[in-house]
Amino acid sequence: MERMVILKEKLEQLRQQVLEQLNDMTDEKELNELRVRVMGKKGWLTEILRGMGGLPAEERPKAGQLVNRVRQELENKFDEVESNISELLKNARLKDESLDITLPGKKHELGGLHPLNGVLEELIDIFGSMGFDVVEGPEVETDYYNFEALNVPKDHPARDDQDTFYIAENLLLRTQTSSAQIRTMETQKPPIRMICPGRVYRADEVDATHSPVFHQMEGLVIDKGITMCDLKGVLEQFAKEIYGPETKVRFRPSFFPFTEPSVEVDVSCGVCGGKGCRVCKGAGWIEILGAGMVHPNVLSGCGIDPEIYSGFAFGVGLDRLTTTRHKISDIRLLFENDRCFLEQFNR
């Protein structure tokens, strides 16, 4: 009986001592050492167990139970302390690792599209969603596609508006993407819904608003029952997406040989909302493109019966759209390709 009491006392003493030590424990290494000292093969607990050999056989299970209970308790305590310590360590490390988050980010440098093509991609997306296919046409055109088929015969005064670069008698650099209208109508049966972006050329001397090389996007719709209201509907959607949902569209009478009626299309000035300001030069409106209903002569020239089909066409100047959109003061910047210019549009 005394042995049993002694064992109990020993166990309790050990338990108290270990718990006490664990309470102050903050070091992982010391913890592990203590764990080995207490729980290891040659540890104190094992020693106590060995001391059980002197117990009578009937008391041994009880003693074993006692030892195991303490072992279990200490085991739990060790685990708890261990996890506390590692939590402490982790917190200390995290604290230590705190960064000055206002330091600049590290970037992989990306390039980007030319701003004009950035704008063009937007347009392709807008018109694409309305079912317009993208087509392309040659930049070196024949007189027929650039002028005659567009209802501008030789020596017509309308040719004066477009100073043309010639290569040979009937070969020229296209002055307008409208030439693609004809090529499309010749090869495609209505319904037609297409846009043709591309480069065009006019013999304009270079200055802040003129370039001999510039870009247009032609649009063409041919179907049964197409009206001028449809034209306005499409252009309104385009204007709202480009200039904002409040944008209004205005038609003004104009003249293009290949459309009749022809209109200039203005959008309400986004800066003053139409009241008139410096940006719109007091007009409240900004001219953005020319448009109209496809001229019956043009339709029949392409083998489309104007009594059955009607349609509209429009032409947007992409360079001007780009410069107004990004408030670029000089069109020449678009062709200069200064890296400091190009990287501004990388967003």
Added chain:
Amino acid sequence: MKVSLNWLGHYVDINVPLSELCDKMVMSGFEVDGIEDLSESMKNVVVGQIERLEKHPDADKLQICFLNVGSDMPLQIVTGADNVFEGALVPVALHDSHLPNGMHIKKGKLRGVESFGMLCSGEELCLKDSDYPGAEVNGILILNDEYPVGTDMRSVLGLNDVIIDFSVTANRPDCQSVLGIAREVAVALKTKLKIPVPEYKTKGGNIKEYISVTVKDYELCPRYLGRTVANVRIGKSPDWMKKCLKAVGMRPINNIVDITNFVMLETGQPMHAFDLRDVNGSQIIVRRAKANESITTLDGKRHTLTPEMLVIADAKQPSCLAGIMGSLDSEIKEDTNSIFFESAKFRRDSVRRTARHLGMRTESSARFEKGIDIMNVEYAMERALQLIYELDAGDIIEGVIDCNAGLPQERVLNVSVSGINALLGLDISADDMVEILNRLSIKTTNSGDTLTCAIPSFRDDIEGRADIAEEIMRIYGYDHIIGTPMKGAIVRGKKPYDRLCADKIKIRLAAQGLYEIMTYSFISGKALDMLDISADDERRRSVVLRNPLGEEYSEMRTQLVSSMLNVLSTNYNRKISAVRFFEISKVFIPKSIPAVSQPEERYALCIGLYGEDENFFTLKGIVEDILSCFGISAEYDRDNQPYLHPGRQASAMSNGFPVAVFGEIHPDTAERFGIDTRAYIAEIRMDKLIDAPVEAVLYKPLPRFPAIERDLALTCDKELPVAEIEKTIRSSAGKNLEDIWLFDVYQGAQIADGQKSVAYRLVFRNPEATLKDEDVDASLSKMIKNLKEKGCVLRS
């Protein structure tokens, strides 16, 4: 078309402020390009009369004038001019006045005597003798007694006017005249149009006694109308006429010439007056010029003519380039006695071609080129004669010569009301349409769905329903057009495949830090010289412009390299330390020289780089990436482009064709472009990428068995291309070689001279089973044996 508001007011009631007039005109199709208020050039300058002159007490050269300027008190002004006298009428710049030459006049003291303004010279008012008689006299301008004392000088000089510059579209030649604009104003403002009705008396005689007219070419001259005036009294035109002419920038000359100009501006019909003395044989012959015939025009220039050109000739020689300009020796002179007035229609393309050919452009030719109304020819002549009569400038002779090949009948168009509404998408009533068209001088009646429209002769542009619809719409108002969403099945629009290819390239290049650039498609004829491209190189065959803006923009490019080099140069010289650029653009390959048909237009891709981190291999990496994303695995050969470094250039060969040429810029080329650093350029045949077969990407099962990696370090001759080594490795590795990675190339210490060390990591894997070391060892020893034959020794 510049129009004087005062002049316009003679023909139409303008009952709205200027800004409203302009707005209404803009919305009916006449854009306003400019508004010039002439009165703004001069302020506070009036007619004054010198009542008394006194000598200045302290200055011999100065006089004190006491002037009546229409106020109660005489005005005291000190002047240094010596041509003034008591009783003279002079322009007086009052205190706080502005002169057209920019001067601002204030009161002050001259040598102690107060002066409340300034007397003006003609020069100070920016006048010439033709503007006001005596304006160029050295001294103060002495005015005639036409205007009373106190009159604003702007009234005297016709400066109380506003000039509106209307932009007239090419379809409206009838509006190249004050009357034409007046007609549109009357429609826009719904006010009355007052067209002058010509009335005059003749003095008997018969034109046939003076002249005969023969038109030899009715094709080029569909109508030629002539009248004669005898006993011409050459003199100055009246003030009102001079003001009209001057307001739109035309110089008054004499009554006869001024009448022809006035009528042209008023009616849009150019007129010409011949001095009958100068018409040889009293014959006017309208004919084509003979080859090498010549004429000296009014401006003193001599022109050699061709049979394409129409002239007005007499029995001997041409005396006028039809519709463009008269000859120097047939002009109206001070002593001209009898004249022949011409009012004609010349074919517009003929006038245009002749004027272009001779490099001439006159008010007259501009109007003929745009097209004039054949019926208006007669009205203009009547107006001219009326003015002759009213100004008493001569005796009008009986008889008209009217040569024409038949005058057109009035055209009548029948168009359907519903057709017009269908085109516009509106529901405008037939009554509204009729009302608008009649206001536009298109006499229209309506029955059922049909409008019957009589088209006036000056509206040649109206051909059918679409034109009628436009006329209605521009007056009805475009604000009635309400946008409707597109009808029909909404299908997403498609992009063509080559554009999709370009998109793919752009995304990959941008991801690698390249910016897209955009350069002109035409370049200098010398651009290829800058690249040392040889004379017989294919790239020299280019599409050449006939009328370039200058030599530097004269040929369509066949390559993008020279444009890229210019851009690299621009950036380098702006001290930008590093750039990565690309351009996708067309090159133009002619089918013949010189190009007479459309060339092949194909897309090319050019890449240009410079900067500390760039080298041949950074460029090659980009090229490889682009080629591989089109499924092209190229072999790299040395190339010999003259603009590239001879040892650092390559072409990427695919199926024996160079799809890309790239390398470091030759130092000579770089120097020529002002680039003082190593720069790199690649040109890629985009068309070949587009043509590359498209293969769907197929999934390969992910590896289930472990790989074995082995490093292989070799030494070999430094000239041996690694591609050779790689080929040997691949061919002798067996089927389990999964990947080769060249991780080091080294020359220098520990490596013998003329040798290099090359190190590879090889990855082996059997997709079916776990690979054993022995298997790999076997492959390796076979590989090492083969490499040895190539001169590669395993480094210990």
